[in-house]
Amino acid sequence: MGIVKLTMKRYLNNQLVEMVGEKVMVKGWVNSVRKHGSVVFADIRDRTGLLQVVGGKELATLSNEYVVEMTGKVNKRNEKYYNSDMETGKIELELLNLNILSKSRDLPFDIRKPDLDVSLPIMLDYRNASLRNKKVSDIFILQAEIVKAFREYMWANSFTEFQAPTIVATATEGGSQVFPVEYFDHKVYLSQSPQFYKQIMVSIYERVFTLAHAYRAEPSMTTRHLTEYTGMDVEMGFIDSWMDVLLMADDLVKHIFKSVSKNCSKILKEYDIDVPKTTKTTPIVKLSEAQQIIFDRTKRDIRGEPDLDPEGEREICKWAEEEKQSEIVFISHFPTKKRPWYTYQDPENKQETLSFDLIGRGVEWITGGQRIHDYDELVTNIKKMGANPDDFEIPYLQAFKYGMPPEGGFCIGLERITQNIMGLENVRQATLYPRDMERVDVRLSTISQAKNDKKSKKKKLNK
Amino acid sequence: MGIVKLTMKRYLNNQLVEMVGEKVMVKGWVNSVRKHGSVVFADIRDRTGLLQVVGGKELATLSNEYVVEMTGKVNKRNEKYYNSDMETGKIELELLNLNILSKSRDLPFDIRKPDLDVSLPIMLDYRNASLRNKKVSDIFILQAEIVKAFREYMWANSFTEFQAPTIVATATEGGSQVFPVEYFDHKVYLSQSPQFYKQIMVSIYERVFTLAHAYRAEPSMTTRHLTEYTGMDVEMGFIDSWMDVLLMADDLVKHIFKSVSKNCSKILKEYDIDVPKTTKTTPIVKLSEAQQIIFDRTKRDIRGEPDLDPEGEREICKWAEEEKQSEIVFISHFPTKKRPWYTYQDPENKQETLSFDLIGRGVEWITGGQRIHDYDELVTNIKKMGANPDDFEIPYLQAFKYGMPPEGGFCIGLERITQNIMGLENVRQATLYPRDMERVDVRLSTISQAKNDKKSKKKKLNK
Numbered sequence: 006m007g008i009v010k011l012t013m014k015r016y017l018n019n020q021l022v023e024m025v026g027e028k029v030m031v032k033g034w035v036n037s038v039r040k041h042g043s044v045v046f047a048d049i050r051d052r053t054g055l056l057q058v059v060g061g062k063e064l065a066t067l068s069n070e071y072v073v074e075m076t077g078k079v080n081k082r083n084e085k086y087y088n089s090d091m092e093t094g095k096i097e098l099e100l101l102n103l104n105i106l107s108k109s110r111d112l113p114f115d116i117r118k119p120d121l122d123v124s125l126p127i128m129l130d131y132r133n134a135s136l137r138n139k140k141v142s143d144i145f146i147l148q149a150e151i152v153k154a155f156r157e158y159m160w161a162n163s164f165t166e167f168q169a170p171t172i173v174a175t176a177t178e179g180g181s182q183v184f185p186v187e188y189f190d191h192k193v194y195l196s197q198s199p200q201f202y203k204q205i206m207v208s209i210y211e212r213v214f215t216l217a218h219a220y221r222a223e224p225s226m227t228t229r230h231l232t233e234y235t236g237m238d239v240e241m242g243f244i245d246s247w248m249d250v251l252l253m254a255d256d257l258v259k260h261i262f263k264s265v266s267k268n269c270s271k272i273l274k275e276y277d278i279d280v281p282k283t284t285k286t287t288p289i290v291k292l293s294e295a296q297q298i299i300f301d302r303t304k305r306d307i308r309g310e311p312d313l314d315p316e317g318e319r320e321i322c323k324w325a326e327e328e329k330q331s332e333i334v335f336i337s338h339f340p341t342k343k344r345p346w347y348t349y350q351d352p353e354n355k356q357e358t359l360s361f362d363l364i365g366r367g368v369e370w371i372t373g374g375q376r377i378h379d380y381d382e383l384v385t386n387i388k389k390m391g392a393n394p395d396d397f398e399i400p401y402l403q404a405f406k407y408g409m410p411p412e413g414g415f416c417i418g419l420e421r422i423t424q425n426i427m428g429l430e431n432v433r434q435a436t437l438y439p440r441d442m443e444r445v446d447v448r449l450s451t452i453s454q455a456k457n458d459k460k461s462k463k464k465k466l467n468k
Numbered sequence: 469m470g471i472v473k474l475t476m477k478r479y480l481n482n483q484l485v486e487m488v489g490e491k492v493m494v495k496g497w498v499n500s501v502r503k504h505g506s507v508v509f510a511d512i513r514d515r516t517g518l519l520q521v522v523g524g525k526e527l528a529t530l531s532n533e534y535v536v537e538m539t540g541k542v543n544k545r546n547e548k549y550y551n552s553d554m555e556t557g558k559i560e561l562e563l564l565n566l567n568i569l570s571k572s573r574d575l576p577f578d579i580r581k582p583d584l585d586v587s588l589p590i591m592l593d594y595r596n597a598s599l600r601n602k603k604v605s606d607i608f609i610l611q612a613e614i615v616k617a618f619r620e621y622m623w624a625n626s627f628t629e630f631q632a633p634t635i636v637a638t639a640t641e642g643g644s645q646v647f648p649v650e651y652f653d654h655k656v657y658l659s660q661s662p663q664f665y666k667q668i669m670v671s672i673y674e675r676v677f678t679l680a681h682a683y684r685a686e687p688s689m690t691t692r693h694l695t696e697y698t699g700m701d702v703e704m705g706f707i708d709s710w711m712d713v714l715l716m717a718d719d720l721v722k723h724i725f726k727s728v729s730k731n732c733s734k735i736l737k738e739y740d741i742d743v744p745k746t747t748k749t750t751p752i753v754k755l756s757e758a759q760q761i762i763f764d765r766t767k768r769d770i771r772g773e774p775d776l777d778p779e780g781e782r783e784i785c786k787w788a789e790e791e792k793q794s795e796i797v798f799i800s801h802f803p804t805k806k807r808p809w810y811t812y813q814d815p816e817n818k819q820e821t822l823s824f825d826l827i828g829r830g831v832e833w834i835t836g837g838q839r840i841h842d843y844d845e846l847v848t849n850i851k852k853m854g855a856n857p858d859d860f861e862i863p864y865l866q867a868f869k870y871g872m873p874p875e876g877g878f879c880i881g882l883e884r885i886t887q888n889i890m891g892l893e894n895v896r897q898a899t900l901y902p903r904d905m906e907r908v909d910v911r912l913s914t915i916s917q918a919k920n921d922k923k924s925k926k927k928k929l930n931k
Contacts, residue, residue: 134866188695209596
């Protein structure tokens with residue numbers, strides 16, 4: 006079979022800026038149609054932005070979101086019609102030929118306003134429509150940049166990427182907030198994090214990372230929690246101390262800020278926000294110190310508590326910004342009883358762990374720390390929490406049995422870092438298709454209804 | 469808190485080649501210990517390879533897989549002891565100081581032989597031990613290179629990466645091979661592929677990719693199937709024809725071969741294999757043509773069958789290699805009745821679809837094709853299979869309602885492409901922690917046993 010292309014080459018809208026006078030083909034969505042007597046203007050949207058097309062009555066047959074292919078001549082606009090908001094604001098396409106590739110029904114709401122004027126539930130009910138709004142779709146362009154920056158940093162620092170399984174035989178870290186899976190004749194679970202696997206991998210590759218989906222059966226509807234989220238997980242061996250881990254997290258997050266700032270400057274401007282201000286040395290305060298600072302500043306006494314409350318997180322961020330000129334701050338030395346059983350204790354004070362959170366703009370961004378690498382110590386801790394070490398032998402404890410270097414790591418929630426960089430109110434806005442106890446694309450209340458209504462039909466489909 | 473590093477800088481083994489005469493610190497695992505009277509040699513393994521250390525009786529206290537930190541002086545070896553198999557074969561470290569970071573129990577089998585002499589089930593029962601074998605761990609170094617090459621290619625061709633959810637409300641493509649998840653009071657499912665989401669994303673970003681875990685409840689134990697696998701998924705809009713999709717897949721896979729060939733040459737040599745031979749124009753044959761070729765060559769008649777059988781796949785690969793000097797070949801135009809309901813039909817013959825598989829070395833590597841982008845046609849097809857279009861409205865059909873360009877895409881199974889490039893017998897070898905109907909890290913037969921034995925203990929843990 007021969008491979009012959011008879012069609013014209015498609016140009017992207019922003020490529021036309023340099024092509025005045027040429028005849029070209031473009032493709033995209035109809036973003037708007039404006040009639041001025043017998044002259045009709047249409048803005049055509051492609052992945053590079055908008056292009057103004059000018060033509061006659063054939064353009065008037067178009068509706069918003071129609072998918073079209075157009076040939077035309079690239080003209081310079083009259084100077085008084087320059088539009089500085091558009092990359093293609095000095096040119097327009099004079100329509101020669103129009104081909105409708107696909108039509109559109111009416112949209113459920115106006116997607117052309119810069120800010121969508123609908124509630125979050127409606128935005129999610131009509132996810133495809135809301136994503137056609139530029140500000141909404143830009144969220145995930147910026148998210149893709151975060152992921153890219155993450156990977157590039159890891160590769161540059163000789164970390165090996167690996168794939169962690171998400172179906173697991175036991176609840177990862179204990180706790181009841183797991184989703185059971187019907188697995189042939191067995192009950193297995195969705196992984197709460199790739200924690201065990203990334204630790205194991207240190208015994209093989211020293212430095213590893215993964216982008217892994219993780220699942221938490223949290224029966225709550227806060228603005229910060231999802232039942233399925235994406236973790237950017239990092240783990241590294243042969244550390245001299247937990248500070249190696251913290252400094253790696255610090256350097257990575259600054260690299261992400263830098264990449265986003267450089268490559269998504271227009272999106273940040275559109276959201277009227279910037280990446281967090283940082284300083285060469287990010288402030289690090291022990292939890293107990295942070296609580297003292299909060300007490301000194303506000304007289305609110307949360308000293309002795311095992312964590313910062315949301316108000317405390319906001320206050321310590323205010324302190325870091327005012328006193329240290331940094332919008333991010335590390336809180337360290339969380340109490341042993343509040344951190345998972347594999348967390349490394351401070352040899353100088355066994356009540357505290359060599360662990361940290363990075364917080365910024367009033368919320369947590371990263372959590373990490375050094376882990377116990379001694380087999381016997383892990384076995385002791387598992388027994389202490391009333392569990393059976395045999396249940397952790399495969400695959401976890403094996404790795405420690407055969408020689409594990411001192412190690413630690415951290416996790417950055419992808420949706421949360423997107424939310425926090427962009428200043429979004431709800432983590433669901435930073436999630437393409439957020440899952441929570443009320444929604445799995447459809448609202449779950451609807452699904453139960455539907456299931457009862459059409460049980461027989463469903464059965465057919467599943468055959 | 470101050471950040472003071474009192475420890476010496478760690479060097480990697482392969483960095484010492486250029487450091488003869490210097491005093492350095494290295495860290496790693498004890499790979500072997502050899503006593504020659506009062507002189508003792510130990511090979512230390514780190515992520516860059518082996519290093520010979522020479523010392524006295526303190527080295528004799530070490531056992532295999534101990535994790536150590538050593539300072540010593542880098543010496544040139546006597547020429548007659550050069551070892552050309554080691555990157556550090558012309559040097560050795562004269563031990564000055566030894567620090568044991570972590571001890572090891574005895575390994576379940578010898579991991580130092582180039583080829584592990586144990587069955588696959590034992591390899592997986594002791595996954596951490598088997599991964600400490602160089603040839604085994606190299607599989608996942610090569611796999612990481614595949615993933616890296618995939619992403620770099622996608623980025624370079626302006627594809628946007630996105631995160632597809634894996635918890636879904638309905639079985640993706642119909643069919644019963646899905647895992648149900650107990651989701652609060654509802655039953656939801658693990659996604660069989662990110663198919664729907666990547667298609668939807670085309671209506672927003674035109675060109676998208678994702679690396680997504682996918683789940684198939686296949687109750688079979690073949691050498692090619694996993695219940696959880698990783699798909700490298702690609703989808704692109706504004707195609708002129710299905711050939712755009714095929715050519716993108718072809719170019720991507722050649723890019724992956726090139727990257728692996730360049731960056732993993734030592735691993736390929738170790739496995740005594742090379743990436744598949746390709747030609748500028750990869751052969752493309754219709755399924756019916758392929759069946760005719762097979763009949764002509766072997767007199768085995770599978771003409772009219774809806775697919776190639778394994779023997780047919782091997783034969784057509786032989787043909788492609790012998791007649792077209794290509795170890796990969798595209799099979800196209802699979803019958804409409806055997807492809808999913810969203811597959812685009814050939815306008816010239818509605819019994820066939822504009823779909824393709826890439827096969828090589830006798831097995832399938834990639835599957836893809838053009839999709840239906842017309843809303844009404846999709847609705848018709850959903851009804852035809854006896855399902856209710858309402859169940860597909862959110863999130864899938866919405867995207868087509870509001871204008872979808874002509875589009876198509878493909879998926880490359882990460883474990884399979886790793887297996888096929890490296891010539892591994894079983895896809896489980898190319899999977900860090902393979903899941904199948906008999907194993908989720910532990911053998912499931914054991915888990916049921918354990919569950920019956922310790923029901924009360926389990927309950928405690930899950931609280």
